[in-house]
Amino acid sequence: HNGSLDPLLCTPWEGAYYPVAQRDLLASQIPSVKKKFPRHTPYSNATVTDIFSEKDLLSGICLDAQTLETQWFENVISPSKGMGRGELHFIVHKLPLETQMAPVYRILAADFTGDGKTDLLTIGNDYGADIETYRQDASNGCLLAGDGKGGFKFVPNWSAGFWAPEEARDMSAIRLQTGKNVLILNSNNSPIRTFLLKWRQ
Template sequence: MGLNTQCNVTDKEPAEMYYKDFDDNGSIDPILCFYIQHKSYPYITRDELLDQMSTMRPRFPDYNSYADAPINVVFTPEEMKGAGRLTANYLATACFISNGKNNRLLNATLPPQAQYAPVFTTTTLDYDKDGNTDLLLCGNMDHTRVRFGKYDANYGVLLKGDGKGKFSYIPQQTSGFKLTGDVRSVMEVNGAYLFGVNGKGIKAYRQ
């Protein structure tokens, strides 16, 4: 996901996804929650909740009744029985490198530009032929809920590695990358890099 988002998560207060057929209509109802001031609140709006579960209308007859309701008020303990729960406590784009000694992985330092948008592809290369592994991160997410907004600030993030686990950002003016849209695949063919972008034609770059 990266860190350029309104979602804040920690070990103690992770993002939560509760899922169950709450209204017994044969369809699973996923409820995404985030913590605000130490209470877990559904991220969906009242309108979205009622579109999903019209049976909740008597419980929340107006917006005010729903505005301050944490998840344990939206659903009763009885309704929560049997519900699945998934959590996410780390949203940063990260790179883990083996220390080559005891099979431990160390979190490499990535620059802020790696956090601007969701990353879906990570390509290793040596763009400057210095013998050190460099990284090319691509992604974006155009189809999101209105409250999240589009995540489209990744134009092809080229990171230069120093061979010691640190990476620095190569500006677009230098890298030449100007990728737009949701990149979901990258393939090297005869020295050219082909980028698969959702809903668009393949784009190609050559060193």
């Protein structure tokens, strides 16, 4: 009712798309749903094409999520077949399992382990999810040690000295004269915190 676009999350099943939202939640945004489906049982079996007209579907924007993984993209140039420059393309790399536990909102790239190789630090979590998806808060933040070849390995939080279980949104790193990295962490509805990362073999 506020004029903004709201996504309708759907899931595929046997060639059709079914809404994830329960009837009452969808009807609170689209009152005609309650009239078309006065009972919950018919709605539970309804596909998107049963709920919306062809005109409605054609006027909407349909986006298809192929993956929900947290990934990083390597920008590479393939060898040229002639005298010109090679073709620019991306190689997709999946980050370790520990980064897939919750949404990632910020990734910081720096040498946190002091070995001269680029590492990654991730933060995230989402408390604002609706009742259909629940809270997504299983992440405590992740330090990923880089091998210098594009691979990353999770460093346990107790070893990294980093713990961010909040709804973290942003962070910045400041390198001290000692070579240590001080991290400033900003989270929703939480005080700003700082961390001194420690690396233990």
